[in-house]
Every structure is written in structure tokens, then in C-alpha cells.
């Protein structure tokens with residue numbers, strides 16, 4: 001098939017595609033989702049992995065936001081530069097020059113030897129020195145392992161990659177220092193549990209709050225202390241069971257619209273860039289779900305869609321800038337990007353304020369009594385629930401909460417779907433097994449809430465994709481008082497990164513940690529969570545600050561994956577750029593996920609179902625035998641990339 005890239009008539013969200021730029025990354029800045037940001041060091045890594053090569057399928061139209069994004073991305077890191085940095089870091093770790101010396105100064109040993117030869121008084125002094133040395137060693141062994149590096153060895157690549165290499169050498173709790181600044185990196189499940197759950201009260205969101213303040217204000221993700229407690233208590237009930245069930249049909253509707261787009265592309269012989277399409281679909285979902293707003297970004301590129309992306313991009317940008325010039329008011333007038341950001345925020349705020357006012361009027365006119373599982377059929381949004389609940393909250397706080405959820409629930413979901421689709425394109429056997437389940441459970445029905453229990457393998461595929469590509473890959477905290485982590489003391493004010501990436505890929509925890517094995521999660525077992533896995537698996541965090549949209553997000557991913565699987569097979573587009581990783585708050589691809597989506601011929605379904613049953617019958621928890629599926633996979637996934 002002759003393929004071209006779908007030319008999307010949109011501006012802003014295309015950021016993900018081609019540019020050598022961080023356009024790509026335009027943000028997910030989520031919050032927590034922004035968690036992988038939060039310091040110059042972390043932020044610098046955000047722009048990692050971008051290739052300066054131009055892509056062969058650029059969108060023809062560049063809107064203002066996209067142009068702005070491209071403008072600032074020129075001349076970032078080349079692939080060669082990143083590879084050079086990987087090598088340098090590996091060599092430095094191997095040579096030991098990255099490690100802080102933990103032995104007493106070598107001169108002491110020589111002095112002791114000289115003293116020992118100088119008769120009884122010298123021997124006495126040498127013994128005294130030996131005792132001091134022993135005390136030193138004891139003291140040092142109580143110190144946290146420390147890697148002291150040069151920030152240039154870390155930037156230019158997704159930050160969780162060097163953190164993984166360092167973890168393998170320095171262990172589950174170590175300090176990473178750059179000059180006077182240090183971060184404690186946690187990759188040990190029990191220590192993660194202590195920070196997230198057992199002693200959660202001692203940890204704030206630290207630098208994350210500062211970065212996100214301009215967009216989320218005191219919304220749930222950046223908020224700490226009393227504000228967080230009050231707002232969490234108010235918002236959580238809005239995502240009750242009936243609400244999530246009502247959302248299933250919204251997910252299906254949006255996934256169907258995406259399916260139509262893919263079908264149209266196929267008819268024209270075009271490839272599709274799935275990362276930006278998933279981003280648009282997730283924006284459409286979250287707009288409706290949170291404040292009943294129809295972005296319809298899959299079809300139109302309206303000013304508000306562009307404004308959302310400009311704002312998200314800015315949050316990412318601020319996390320990487322060395323000098324926070326926007327804190328100086330005059331620069332906000334002088335610097336064009338700051339003027340654009342101000343205009344975007346003004347538009348979003350005005351839209352949200354209108355929606356809030358409109359919703360208030362509707363609630364005032366509504367006759368239905370408010371109750372615990374209140375859902376308005378025409379407007380099942382979270383905003384409607386909060387207003388109907390009579391939530392005593394200022395419009396500003398409400399706006400902050402809505403904006404936070406918009407960001408938190410947007411790119412995370414998009415990223416999960418992007419990497420799941422990528423993984424499946426690399427694992428035809430698992431893709432065939434998935435199709436078999438979807439066909440047998442759904443046929444050509446649209447999924448309902450009851451199907452969520454039945455789509456077991458689909459759920460496992462998502463669980464496993466979230467293990468390999470956690471969104472965000474790092475969680476950020478700051479200690480408010482001294483604590484002891486894994487036996488090492490830390491001081492108040494210590495910045496901490498919990499590396500979900502390291503936990504999820506730790507060779508000490510997982511068999512074949514790097515492999516995509518949905519079967520590692522038994523179909524008849526409970527859905528894996530931080531509780532079932534005792535903090536070895538924390539795709540939604542854990543403890544009091546755990547994601548409140550976890551069930552929503554899981555169902556959104558399952559429904560979308562099932563709907564698309566029912567209609568298409570996916571394969572990487574011939575000649576598509578290698579799918580590399582880069583990170584904002586979530587993990588993005590470096591150059592987009594260019595695929596061929598082929599509408600399915602339902603003739604292969606029966607044989608795939610037989611295979612699913614045969615495979616399930618084995619009740620084997622290992623990796624599915626690829627050989628079993630090979631034939632089906634080959635005939636039903638045209639051009640599928642093979643492992």
C-alpha cells in the first residue's frame with residue numbers, strides 16, 4: 001500500500017509529530033503528571049532525545065502554537081549527542097569516578113605505617129589512628145550511597161534512563177548530587193511505600209507546586225496541606241461508580257470517532273500519527289468528563305484547543321528554564337511567548353468561568369435531589385456534581401481543580417494508549433490474543449460497564465503497558481521534616497524522586513523485566529495495584545495522593561483499545577522513524593508513532609478465538625508461546641514488525 005502521512009488540519013497538538021523539536025513534548029505536563037519535571041535537572045531531560053532530522057511527513061499547516069513550539073526547539077540534542085552521553089555515563093559509572101569516595105583518605109594509611117615503625121609511642125599513635133579509621137568506616141557505611149555527577153552527563157536524554165543505570169549500580173536508595181544540589185532517588189518498593197503511604201504526611205510536592213502554580217493554582221495536584229485535604233475530600237466523591245459507568249459510553253463514542261478518522265486515512269492510503277491522535281481523543285474525553293465541554297479536537301482546531309496546548313507546553317518549558325524570567329513582571333509584556341501564554345490562559349479561564357456560571361444556572365433550575373451517586377443524564381460531568389453537591393468553594397478554586405483534572409487526565413491516558421499500541425505492534429502474538437478476546441466478548445457491540453469485567457486480557461495488556469511505560473515515570477516529593485529512608489537519614493527540605501520506571505523494571509522484582517508479558521498478570525487474579533504488588537507496581541501512585549482518576553483511566557484505556565482492536569490491526573508505517581522515547585511529564589515518542597491502521601477482515605476471528613481458548617486452557621503464567629499465534633499473526637497483521 002502506498003502510504004502518506006495523514007495531514008491533519010490542526011495546529012497546536014501536532015506538537016507531537018515531527019519536529020525535531022520538543023514540539024513533541026508539548027506537554028503533558030500534568031501534574032503529578034508533571035512529576036517528571038520539577039527541577040532544572042529533571043526538566044533538562046525533558047527535551048532529550050529529539051532528533052534534528054526532519055520528518056518525511058510534516059503537516060502542511062502550522063498554526064501559531066506549533067510555530068511557537070518549533071521556534072524554541074531548534075538546535076536541541078542530536079541523536080549522536082545523546083548516544084555520546086549514554087556512553088560517557090556508562091564509562092564514568094564503570095570507572096567509579098561517579099561514586100563519592102567512601103574510604104578514608106589514602107594518606108592516613110601511609111601515616112599509620114610510618115608511625116608503626118617508629119617504636120612504641122608511634123605504634124600507640126598508629127593504633128589510635130586505626131581506631132579512628134574504623135569509626136570512619138562505620139560512619140560512612142551509615143551514609144547513603146552517593147553518585148556525584150556533572151549535570152551535562154544527565155541532560156540530553158530522558159531522565160529516567162540515566163536514573164535506571166545509576167540505580168543498577170547504587171541500589172534502591174541513593175543520592176545524586178550536582179554541585180550543592182542533591183536528589184534522593186528511590187527505586188525500592190518499601191521505601192516508596194514509606195514516602196507515598198506510611199509517612200506521606202511528611203512529604204510535599206515540593207518544586208512541582210512552584211512550577212504548576214501559574215496553570216493549576218491550588219488545584220489538587222500541586223496543592224499541599226489543608227487546601228489539598230479539603231479539595232480531595234470534595235472531589236473524590238464526584239468520581240463514584242455510577243459516574244465512571246456513565247463515562248464508558250463517552251469513551252466508546254470518542255474511540256469511535258477516532259476509528260472513523262483512521263478509516264478515512266486508510267481509504268486515502270495514508271499512515272496515521274497515533275500519538276497526536278490519542279492526545280486529541282483524550283482531550284475530547286476529559287473535556288466532556290470534567291466540565292461537559294466539547295473540544296472536538298479530533299475534528300476541529302479551535303482557539304481553545306490551541307490555548308490548552310500552549311498552556312501545557314509552557315508548564316513544561318518553565319520546568320526546564322534556567323532562569324525563571326517570568327517572575328519579573330516586565331518580561332511577561334516583553335517576551336512574545338509569555339504574551340501568548342497570558343492570552344491562552346485568559347481564554348481558558350474565561351471559558352471555564354462561563355462553563356461554571358452556566359452550570360450553576362442549570363443546577364439552580366434542576367429539581368432532582370442531590371444524593372451520593374448523583375449523575376445528571378445530560379451533563380454527567382464532575383463540575384455538575386460539585387455544584388449540585390453545594391460545594392462551598394470559590395470560583396477560582398473550582399477553576400483550579402477543573403484545570404488540574406483536565407491536565408492530569410489528558411496526556412497520561414494518551415501516553416498509555418500510545419505505548420500500548422506501540423507494544424502490540426511489536427508483539428503480534430499478544431495482539432492476536434487481544435483481538436480474539438475482543439471479538440468473543442464484544443462481537444460488534446459497543447462496550448458497556450459490564451464488559452469491563454469480561455475484557456480480562458485487554459485489561460492485562462494495559463496493566464503490562466503501564467508497567468513498562470509508567471506515566472509519569474518519576475514522582476516528585478520534598479521532605480518537610482527529617483526522616484529515615486531505607487536506613488539512611490535525610491534532612492528536611494530534601495528533594496526526592498521516586499522512580500516508577502526503576503520499580504517497574506527492577507530485575508530484583510520482575511522476571512524478564514524488559515519484556516512485554518501481559519500473561520504475568522493472571523486473568524483470574526485481581527487487577528494489579530500498588531496494594532496487591534506492595535508498591536512494586538505503582539502506575540497510579542499510592543497512599544493519600546494516589547490518582548483519583550485511576551478507574552476512569554483504566555476503563556478509558558480498555559474501551560479505546562477494545563474499540564480500535566475490533567476495527568483495525570496496527571503496524572508501524574514502512575519507513576517510519578524509529579520509535580524513541582523522550583520525556584515531558586509523561587513519556588513521549590521522539591518523532592511520533594506513525595502507523596498503518598488496516599480495517600479488519602473479520603474472517604480471521606474464529607481461528608483467533610480458538611487460539612485464545614487453547615492458550616487460556618494452558619493456565620500458564622509465562623509468556624504466551626509465540627509459535628501458537630504465528631500463523632494468525634502473520635496473516636492478520638499486514639506488515640507487522642516482528643520481534
Ligand code: HEM
Nearest residue numbers: 032220221408409412413471539540541545547548549553
Ligand atoms: C492512564 C491515566 C492516568 C495515569 C497513569 C495517572 C497517574 C497518576 C499518578 C501516578 C498520580 C500520583 C502522582 C503523585 O503521587 O505525585 C496521579 C494523581 C492524580 N491524578 Fe491521575 N493518572 C491518570 C489519569 C487521571 C485522570 C483521568 C484523572 C481525572 C479524572 C486524574 C486525576 C488525578 C489527580 C487529581 C491526581 C492528584 C491526586 C492528589 O494529589 O490528591 N488522573 N495520577
